[in-house]
Every structure is written in structure tokens, then in C-alpha cells.
Amino acid sequence: MNILSVITAVLTLLAGIGVFLIACTMMSSNLESASSKRLKRLFAKTGDNKWLGVAIGTIGTAAIQSSGAVTVMVIGFVNVGIISLAQAATIIYGANIGTTVTAQLVALGMFGTNSLSTTLIFSAFAGIGAFIMLFTKSDAWKQAGGVLTGFGMLFVGLSMMSNAMDEFAALHSVKLFLASISNPLLLVLIGAVLTAIIQSSSVMTSIAITMVVTGLVTLDQGIYLTMGSNIGSCVVAVIAGLTSGIAAKRTAMIHLIFNIMGVVLFLLIAGAMSLFTAGVWTFGTLFEHLLPAAPQLQLAMFHTVFNVCTMLVALPLTGALVALACKIIKDQPQPAEDKPHLYFLDEQMLRTPVVAVRQLKAEIEHMAEMAVANFNRSIHIVKTLDTGELDVFNKTEEELNFLNRELVQYAVRLSDKQLNRFDHQYLVSTIRTVSDLERIGDYATNIVEYAESLQQHDVRFSEYALKEIDQMNDLIAQLYEATMQAYHKMDMEALGHANQIEDEIDRLTDEMERNHIQRLSLGICEPQAGTEYISLAQNSERVADHLINVAKTIRQLQ
Numbered sequence: 001m002n003i004l005s006v007i008t009a010v011l012t013l014l015a016g017i018g019v020f021l022i023a024c025t026m027m028s029s030n031l032e033s034a035s036s037k038r039l040k041r042l043f044a045k046t047g048d049n050k051w052l053g054v055a056i057g058t059i060g061t062a063a064i065q066s067s068g069a070v071t072v073m074v075i076g077f078v079n080v081g082i083i084s085l086a087q088a089a090t091i092i093y094g095a096n097i098g099t100t101v102t103a104q105l106v107a108l109g110m111f112g113t114n115s116l117s118t119t120l121i122f123s124a125f126a127g128i129g130a131f132i133m134l135f136t137k138s139d140a141w142k143q144a145g146g147v148l149t150g151f152g153m154l155f156v157g158l159s160m161m162s163n164a165m166d167e168f169a170a171l172h173s174v175k176l177f178l179a180s181i182s183n184p185l186l187l188v189l190i191g192a193v194l195t196a197i198i199q200s201s202s203v204m205t206s207i208a209i210t211m212v213v214t215g216l217v218t219l220d221q222g223i224y225l226t227m228g229s230n231i232g233s234c235v236v237a238v239i240a241g242l243t244s245g246i247a248a249k250r251t252a253m254i255h256l257i258f259n260i261m262g263v264v265l266f267l268l269i270a271g272a273m274s275l276f277t278a279g280v281w282t283f284g285t286l287f288e289h290l291l292p293a294a295p296q297l298q299l300a301m302f303h304t305v306f307n308v309c310t311m312l313v314a315l316p317l318t319g320a321l322v323a324l325a326c327k328i329i330k331d332q333p334q335p336a337e338d339k340p341h342l343y344f345l346d347e348q349m350l351r352t353p354v355v356a357v358r359q360l361k362a363e364i365e366h367m368a369e370m371a372v373a374n375f376n377r378s379i380h381i382v383k384t385l386d387t388g389e390l391d392v393f394n395k396t397e398e399e400l401n402f403l404n405r406e407l408v409q410y411a412v413r414l415s416d417k418q419l420n421r422f423d424h425q426y427l428v429s430t431i432r433t434v435s436d437l438e439r440i441g442d443y444a445t446n447i448v449e450y451a452e453s454l455q456q457h458d459v460r461f462s463e464y465a466l467k468e469i470d471q472m473n474d475l476i477a478q479l480y481e482a483t484m485q486a487y488h489k490m491d492m493e494a495l496g497h498a499n500q501i502e503d504e505i506d507r508l509t510d511e512m513e514r515n516h517i518q519r520l521s522l523g524i525c526e527p528q529a530g531t532e533y534i535s536l537a538q539n540s541e542r543v544a545d546h547l548i549n550v551a552k553t554i555r556q557l558q
Helices: 003-034 036-044 050-064 067-079 085-098 100-109 118-135 139-169 172-180 184-198 201-213 219-232 234-242 246-276 283-290 295-328 347-351 353-384 390-415 421-457 463-489 492-522 527-557
Strands: none
Touching: 003 139, 003 201, 050 067, 050 085, 050 295, 067 085, 067 246, 067 353, 085 100, 085 246, 085 295, 100 139, 100 201, 100 295, 118 139, 139 201, 184 201, 184 219, 184 246, 201 219, 201 295, 219 234, 219 246, 219 283, 219 295, 234 246, 246 283, 246 295, 283 295, 347 353, 353 390, 353 421, 353 463, 353 527, 390 421, 421 527, 463 492, 463 527, 492 527
16 A cells, blocks of 8 residues: 555545534534423433433433533533532433444444445435425424434445545554554553544544454454543533533533443453453453454444443442542632622533523523612612612622623524524524613613712602502512513413503503602602602613513514
8 A cells, every 4th residue: 555545544534534523513413403392301300310310311312412412411400500410420321321322323334245235325314314404494304404414424424434444454554553552551541532632432432343343453452442432522521510610510520430430340340351261251252252243233232331331330329429529529619709790601501502592591580680689779779768788789780781791692602503493583582681681770770870869969759659669669579570480481371460560560650650740749749859759660660661571572482
């Protein structure tokens, strides 16, 4: 083989890896979008049942073909307290089992050499999916086409990698070099490093399968490379954990400990087998006897058995793993957070749009809570002229302005991701919603300024006026509750109730203005207080308008 053939083989291998990676991403994003609502419901069912957690992790990963995506979802849920560390651990166990589905598909695709191969048949799905995506306007069909295209490209990449491996297998020097790497620890390390670079255990396992099938490495070498890929796959979780809270870091640590534990366990078993059988029995010879003449299936089945056995060992030790992770990642005193910040979102969540949309909604609901809390503070300040909470008020207003900017930018970035129609429509509505909530903060600021004006003129509202302000405040509190009920649960009945309250607020605003003019004419209230009072009533009514706008967004999401 000349140098040109070697260069061609290397470029073909790189192209095959690239196509395979794109195919995995394409399948994952389209499957995730198509099943986003189901995934949310699935993860919401996570309870204290360990087997249920394993099942959820397995099904979730098999559904979207990405253990990395599921792991990042789990870290996001732990980070905001939706699930516990123990629950997260069991889901991660299942995710490791679910990711073996890709290896099984690859093994299936490598059967058939003398007739029409399954690789060629499955590769044709790329064209079928592309035609569907090209000629349909339905989002559901586009996602189905994307899944088929990704599935087909998976085998196109696999075929390219296999062809490159055939070229390398013809090189005696390459085979001698690879044959010299027989140390299991070194092979595990190579598998871990390559997987960390590629950031896909599925790709690394598929490469190992093609190397075994073409005779470039032995089955035992492929097994140790695959074991290393499990450790390397933790890099995604570690990166996600580094940018999140303590709980998320511990989740990433559990993932790493779990995979290292599995590798150590199987290395010990391999060592014991070799010692007691004088090297006659290894994992390779065992699976060769169990599945003769099918090297691709031998390695794929080992991958599945490895992860299932590791799960069975780790499941009863979950409490100990959580304790160990907590011991390694110790609690740290949290410094006072002086700067405005996001509470439920971070950059890593953009890797899993399904989680990001859910957390964006949680962020908006928290922003609504902050805005209404500041409105309540403004009412307290204007009624009592007590400025004791003014610093808290100003800090909250600063946070509302920050959230207005950041959430709009986040929603725009998230809208570029592969999402279903419902999530896209929701993202469109968020820009208006965030603006409405920020305006509530602005009206609260106006009311605080009225309090400052009253202080300067040394006047207060009358008892009659204060009772009406309390009535208005109570109605807005009721409107807020109905709005959040409608917004959070997509509850049309709650929206109807919110509309009724908003009509009552409009009526009360008119009544407040009439009553106050009458009190001014009777000399019950001072003129300066009268000006500020009417402005307060109008600003309160506008707060109600913005709240009802938030509730009404659910109409376009039905």
C-alpha cells in the first residue's frame, strides 16, 4: 500500500466519523423534539423506586439515542431540585444501558456480505428521509424524515469507517503495531481518551466494532476499548456539572464513579479468568463461544452485558455512591449573590432543548413572582411611607431588568434548536411575556416614586383611600394566582377566572377615581395626595393588564 492509499484511508475514516457524528446528532435532536412532551412526563414520574429510575433512563436514552443528552437533562433537574441525587443516579444507570442500542444497531447493519447487505439497505433510509423532509410541510413528518435521514447516515458513516479499516487491515505494519498493544489498562485508557475527544461513546464503540470485524484488532482489544469508552463518555456530564451547582457536580461525579467502578470490576474479573484458566478463557473467547462467527454481535453484546451487570452491582450501592460523591464534592458556603443572575438556566442546557424550554418556563414563573412581590412592596411603601424595604425593592428591580434582557436572548438562541411546534410557539410567546413582567416592575417603581412625593409634601392617603388600595391589592393578588395557574398548567378555566378578576379591577379603578374626586371636593383628601392616588390606581390597573397578557398567551398554545 502506497502513501496515497494511506492518506485516502485516513481521510475516509475521518469522513466516516464525521458522518456518523452528524447522524447521531440528527437522530437525537429529531427524536428529542418529537418526543419532548413524553420525555417531560417520563422524567416527572421519577420516584424513590430505583428500578423505575433505571427503566426511565433506559427508555429515555433509547428513545432519543443520546446518553449524553439524558445525562445533561438529569443534571439540569438535580440542579434545580426536581429530582434527588439518588434518583439521578438510577436514571444514569439506565442511560448507560440505553446507549448500547446504537451498538446493537451497528452490529445488525454489518450482516450480509454475499448478498444485499443490511448496511446498504439501512443507508438507503437517508435518501428516503431526505425526500420526506424536502416535500412535506408537516413538522411531525419533517421530524420523522430527520430521524430516518439520521438513521441512514449512521450506516453511511459506518460503511466509510469499515472501508477505511479494511485498508488499514491490509497494512502489515499497522496490524503489528496494534497487536503490540495488549495491556488492558492501556487499551482502556486509549478508549477513554478517544471517546473524550469525540464526545460520543456510540462512535467509539462503532469504531471498535469495525476494527474487530476487519481483523484490525482482536475481540479482547475491542472489548477493552469499549470499556474505556464508558469512562470517556463521562466528559459531557463533567462539563455540564462544572458550570452548575454543587448537586449537579455530585451527579457528574456519580456518573464517573459508576463507570470507573464497572471498568475496575470487569478488569478484576478478566484478571481472575486469565489467572485461573492460564489465559485460555477471556471475555473474548467467552463471547466467541456464545456467538460464533459474528464478531460485530459479540462486541455489541458484551457492551450491553457490561452495562447491565454494572447497573446490577451499583443499584444496591446507590446510597453509598451518593455518600461518596458528597464526600468528594463537599458542601461549600454559598457567598451572598449580589449580582443579578439566572436561577434555573445555564449555557449547558442549550445542549438539551427539551430541558431548556422547561427551565425557561420556570425562570419566567420565578420572574413573575419577583415582579408581583415588588409591586406588593411598592404598595406597602406608598401606604406606610416606610422605606425600610427600599434597598430590596431596588435590587429586585435591577434583577427584573437583567432577566428581561437575558431571557429574551436565551429564548432567541433556543429558537435556533431543533424543537417541536408547541415549543417553538411557546418561545415566540416568551418574548412578550418577559416584557409584560418587566413592565410590572416599572409600574411598581412609579408607585414608589409617588411615595417619595408624598413624603416630600408631608401628606398621606386617607383611611378611605387606604381601604380601596387594599382592595385593589387583594384583587391583583387573586389575578396573579389565577394567571400563574393558567400559565403553568395551560388551564383555560383559570384563564376565564383571571379575565373575570381583571374586569373587576377595571371596575374598581373607575370607582377609585370617582370616589377620590368626591373626597377631594369634600376636603377629606389633600390635592397632592389626590394626584398621586389617581396615578396609583391607573398604574395598578396597568399591572393587571400585563398579568392578564401573560395568562392569555396560553390561547395560542392550545
